Amino acid sequence: MTKKYSPKDVSGRIVARLALYLGILKDLEKVQPEINSIELAQRMNTTAVQVRKDLSTFGEFGVRGKGYSVSALIREIESILGIDKENEVILIGYGHVGKMIACNTNVLGKGFKLTAVFDKDSRKIGKEIPNLNIKVSDASKCLEYIEKNKVHTVILAINAEYAQVVANQLIHSGVEAILNMTASKLELNSNTAVVNADISAKLKELNFWRINPELRGGINFD
Numbered sequence: 001m002t003k004k005y006s007p008k009d010v011s012g013r014i015v016a017r018l019a020l021y022l023g024i025l026k027d028l029e030k031v032q033p034e035i036n037s038i039e040l041a042q043r044m045n046t047t048a049v050q051v052r053k054d055l056s057t058f059g060e061f062g063v064r065g066k067g068y069s070v071s072a073l074i075r076e077i078e079s080i081l082g083i084d085k086e087n088e089v090i091l092i093g094y095g096h097v098g099k100m101i102a103c104n105t106n107v108l109g110k111g112f113k114l115t116a117v118f119d120k121d122s123r124k125i126g127k128e129i130p131n132l133n134i135k136v137s138d139a140s141k142c143l144e145y146i147e148k149n150k151v152h153t154v155i156l157a158i159n160a161e162y163a164q165v166v167a168n169q170l171i172h173s174g175v176e177a178i179l180n181m182t183a184s185k186l187e188l189n190s191n192t193a194v195v196n197a198d199i200s201a202k203l204k205e206l207n208f209w210r211i212n213p214e215l216r217g218g219i220n221f222d
């Protein structure tokens with residue numbers, strides 16, 4: 001894939017905000033054809049300068065003085081995030097967290113299809129996953145599946161103590177991106193993208209802001 005953006009301009013926070021812009025725009029799509037940076041900023045609880053700066057990192061999408069077409073901006077952001085096409089995702093770990101994801105695939109949102117679920121527990125292997133029409137597969141077959149199906153993205157929901165070892169194996173098999181649901185801080189090479197999604201860590205972070213209201217300043221903490 002050709003790199004279109006400058007690494008010095010694109011930060012994790014900008015990319016995280018793009019996903020949030022998309023959510024807001026999707027909510028608006030049916031009721032409002034256009035939006036300007038001031039209104040988008042208000043809805044994001046940020047500034048119009050920030051909105052314009054974020055979006056201009058990826059291209060020129062708006063019309064000066066008029067704003068952005070909501071549907072066009074949705075398409076652009078979906079394309080930037082690579083969710084204008086379907087991305088195959090597999091899940092490793094069918095415990096409490098894994099089940100929550102596999103049994104509610106709407107949490108994955110547009111652009112992602114969960115195609116396989118693996119676990120190493122023999123009591124779970126072969127279990128039918130409701131609404132997904134697939135069964136939990138034996139984790140020992142996982143790397144073979146990844147290589148055969150050229151899987152690039154994995155959701156890792158196993159016990160934290162095994163996470164690093166499994167992640168190393170995944171990368172060796174060609175995985176490029178891991179959504180790390182575990183509390184383990186993965187150390188990976190710079191070619192691998194990792195996003196941590198630990199609700200418990202987020203709640204702790206949130207609680208800090210709750211008990212320190214004087215530090216909040218009215219800006220979203222993304």
Ligand SMILES: NC(=O)c1ccc[n+]([C@@H]2O[C@H](COP(=O)([O-])OP(=O)(O)OC[C@H]3O[C@@H](n4cnc5c(N)ncnc54)[C@H](O)[C@@H]3O)[C@@H](O)[C@H]2O)c1
Binds near residue numbers: 097160182
């Ligand atoms: N992301 C969050 O918000 C969040 C919240 C709670 C817990 N967690 C973390 O998520 C992870 C899973 O939590 P849980 O409550 O679902 O645990 P769990 O014990 O219910 O499930 C873990 C599953 O992983 C499987 N497993 C372990 N090693 C494996 C391997 N090498 N290959 C395949 N499967 C393997 C186990 O058999 C089990 O089914 C833990 O690391 C936990 O700390 C995350």
